[in-house]
Amino acid sequence: MNHLLKSLLIAASLISAPAAFAASPVTPVSASNNGIVLIDGADLSILFDGYIAPEGTPYQTDAVSWFGQVGSSGVTLDFDFGQLYTLSDVLIGVDHNDFYQVQVSLDGSVWNTLFTNLSFEGQSNFGSEIISSVAGDPEYQATIDFPTTVARYARIYAVGGDSAFSVSEVSFSGVAVVPEPETWALLIAGLGLIGAIAYRRS
Numbered sequence: 099m100n101h102l103l104k105s106l107l108i109a110a111s112l113i114s115a116p117a118a119f120a121a122s123p124v125t126p127v128s129a130s131n132n133g134i135v136l137i138d139g140a141d142l143s144i145l146f147d148g149y150i151a152p153e154g155t156p157y158q159t160d161a162v163s164w165f166g167q168v169g170s171s172g173v174t175l176d177f178d179f180g181q182l183y184t185l186s187d188v189l190i191g192v193d194h195n196d197f198y199q200v201q202v203s204l205d206g207s208v209w210n211t212l213f214t215n216l217s218f219e220g221q222s223n224f225g226s227e228i229i230s231s232v233a234g235d236p237e238y239q240a241t242i243d244f245p246t247t248v249a250r251y252a253r254i255y256a257v258g259g260d261s262a263f264s265v266s267e268v269s270f271s272g273v274a275v276v277p278e279p280e281t282w283a284l285l286i287a288g289l290g291l292i293g294a295i296a297y298r299r300s
Contacts, residue, residue: 191266196259202249
């Protein structure tokens with residue numbers, strides 16, 4: 099019986115392994131503005147629409163912008179991914195001369211800091227700055243590189259700068275913690291096959 103159980107566990111791990119390494123863009127199902135007075139009532143969906151404003155774009159163009167408000171729990175732009183994901187990388191577009199912090203949460207109430215983006219650490223000297231945690235990317239910055247982490251929610255907010263803030267994109271990559279239906283089908287089929295073989299041998 100122990101041999102059968104061991105075989106089943108090995109099969110399960112082999113069948114589900116490909117999903118663990120196939121990181122892809124994680125698109126939020128919703129975004130909300132928590133206490134920030136946005137300029138021109140910007141549409142928050144532009145933060146994850148896949149369009150990345152080129153570096154040097156004026157900070158209020160194709161971005162969510164606001165004046166003066168810094169903070170954490172009371173002044174944030176919040177994202178809900180709809181389920182748990184193992185997040186592995188991020189790309190952000192922000193105003194080049196400000197400080198921004200990104201936090202993540204499993205439940206939307208307890209938050210952990212993922213990284214703080216430091217002012218002037220990128221290449222742009224004006225307007226939008228693009229920064230990536232993907233090693234080898236031309237926009238890579240080690241300061242925002244983070245170990246894989248499981249989260250359902252994320253948020254970004256300003257922590258300092260010239261009081262004219264903007265975020266143009268927040269794009270995470272990762273994999274869903276719960277396997278997709280196709281993966282479950284493969285897993286069940288594989289376990290059935292292993293079980294049938296073990297039954298015939300007994």
